[in-house]
Amino acid sequence: MSIGNSDFETRLTNLTVILACGFGLLLARLFYLQVVRGETLRTIAESNRTSLISERAPRGLILDRDGRVLADRRPTFVVLFTPLDVEREVLDKAKMKLSSILGFTPEELAEKLRPALKRASLVRLADRVSRPVAFALAEQLPSLPGITVANEMQRRYPNGNLACHALGYLGQISRREYERLRAQGYQPDWLIGKAGLEKVFDNVLRGEYGGMRMEVDAAGRSIKIIDRKEPLAGYQVRTTLDLDIQSAAEAGLAGAGKAGAVVALDPRNGDILAFASAPGYDPNAFVHVRGEELEDEESVGKIVNRPDLPLFNRAIQGLYAPGSVFKIVDAAAALESRRIPPEESYFCPGYFWLGGPGGKKFLCWKKEGHGRMGLKDGLIHSCNVYFYNMSLKLGPDPIESLAGKFGLGRPTGVGIPGEKAGFVPGRKMFTDGRRRWFDGDTLNMAIGQGTVLFSPMQAAQLAAAVASRGKIYRPNFLKDIRNPSGELVQRGVPELLGQVRMSPDTWDFLDAALIEVVERGTAQNCRIPGVRVAGKTGTAQNPHGDDHAWFVAYAPAGDPVIAVCVLVEHGKHGSSAAAPIARKVLLAALGSPESPAPGAAPLSAGSGEEQE
Structure with missing residues (x-):
């Protein structure tokens, strides 16, 4: 009997030890999940049940060396759509009216609505709509279920073509760019600098995007708006460019009526005073406001397909025998x-x-x-x-x-x-x-x-x-x-x-x-x-x-x-x-009044000597 009792006690002791170890491991795991990784897991859980609808930040100003504006921003409107509490029959009746106001074909509108209807989530239906379009939508809002018109600050180039090859332009982030930049917090619907200084300084110009945080269910469908984060404006970049010298350079090229380039530097420090390439383009075309008139030759499609290659930066990409x-x-x-x-x-x-x-x-x-x-x-x-x-x-x-x-x-x-x-x-x-x-x-x-x-x-x-x-x-x-x-x-x-x-x-x-x-x-x-x-x-x-x-x-x-x-x-x-x-550029830099070069009449292409 004593032997049997001894075996039982040994087994009981072993079981107790195993249970104690298991309980200890469970406590350690709970401590790790709740204390050590608690904040991280809470963030992950929060992100799994929320969705952020981005609101673009006001892009930072780009200025010339004296603080004169080369690129600023202006208020425009965006159109949002959420299918929450929207009856499909009512929406179908409103589609034709919505297409007409926004200038979409029925097929284009259906394509834009599809992700919202499929996932019951809020989407951007149209970016950069003009004031008249926004007012037309506002008048019809009672008959446009799920539509919201919001205000955003939009990039603007007040001088049109001036310094376009220096400034560059904006565009929708591509899939490849998103994969490369997502670790820096970029999102798939962001506008980013595609060329020039807009690209070089994109990380400081873009600011911090805000937006609405939506609660979603397990299927990703929006349930309600949780809160709103205000966007933060981008930083201001003051360049070395001189607006007067830049204007003289571009006026000189325009007067020649041919393709070309002008670069002016400060030899004391390398500052770029002027940077011009002709022909140029209007970077406003890349952030065109829907509903505003735009000259046909200024549209993005026309710019890209022009035979004189206005996007080609002759100042740094053109190579010529000197x-x-x-x-x-x-x-x-x-x-x-x-x-x-x-x-x-x-x-x-x-x-x-x-x-x-x-x-x-x-x-x-x-x-x-x-x-x-x-x-x-x-x-x-x-x-x-x-x-x-x-x-x-x-x-x-x-x-x-x-x-x-x-x-x-x-x-x-x-x-x-x-x-x-x-x-x-x-x-x-x-x-x-x-x-x-x-x-x-x-x-x-x-x-x-x-x-x-x-x-x-x-x-x-x-x-x-x-x-x-x-x-x-x-x-x-x-x-x-x-x-x-x-x-x-x-x-x-x-x-x-x-x-x-x-x-x-x-x-x-x-x-x-x-x-x-x-x-x-x-x-x-x-x-x-x-x-x-x-x-x-x-x-x-x-x-x-x-x-x-x-x-x-x-x-x-x-x-x-x-x-x-x-x-x-x-x-x-x-x-x-x-x-x-070059004389026009030097006059602008030196502050001298415009006057003909003394003793040197303009030479024609076939005249006289000393015109190498």
């Missing part, structure tokens, strides 16, 4: 090499025979020739024959090396998506043995033709680097960011990317020669009384039509506050097409 603008690099490389005496001259009869008479003939832009030219006059009058001879003596390597030090052949780092790198050729192109570098390649490179490619932004950065005696700054759009209370959040800081180190004599030579390009050379159409302007024209051969026109400049020489590049596609001559536009 023509004689590249001779700035040639001249500096020659002086720094100490192998090309500045006084050494060559005779220009208007052409050059590579390999002697009977060889390959390379032309100068001036058919009758320039006569005998040294380095300074060769740069002032942009004599191709001088640079053919000089580059063969110098060789391509010093030119390629110095171009790289000036940042050419790689992106400037401006920050706006889509910037192209350009290209500077050299012997290293042909390492596979299938082709070698020829003297003809050197001649083409010397006059900025062949495979040499710049964007207007890169050419502006080159001009700014020469103006600042070698300082290469990252082009910068940001002056500062402030929160809705006006408190400073972030300030733009100049970023020095590199320094081109050359002798003071070389910098002095470039300054003096480029001033004379404007005073008595190919850029007399950019002369400004009382202001020393330094510049260089360029004309780039174009296999698809008339030559492209270039001009780069900085002013006042000696103490420059602005460097500018102008490109006019099919402009034929930098002197007649690009230099006058």
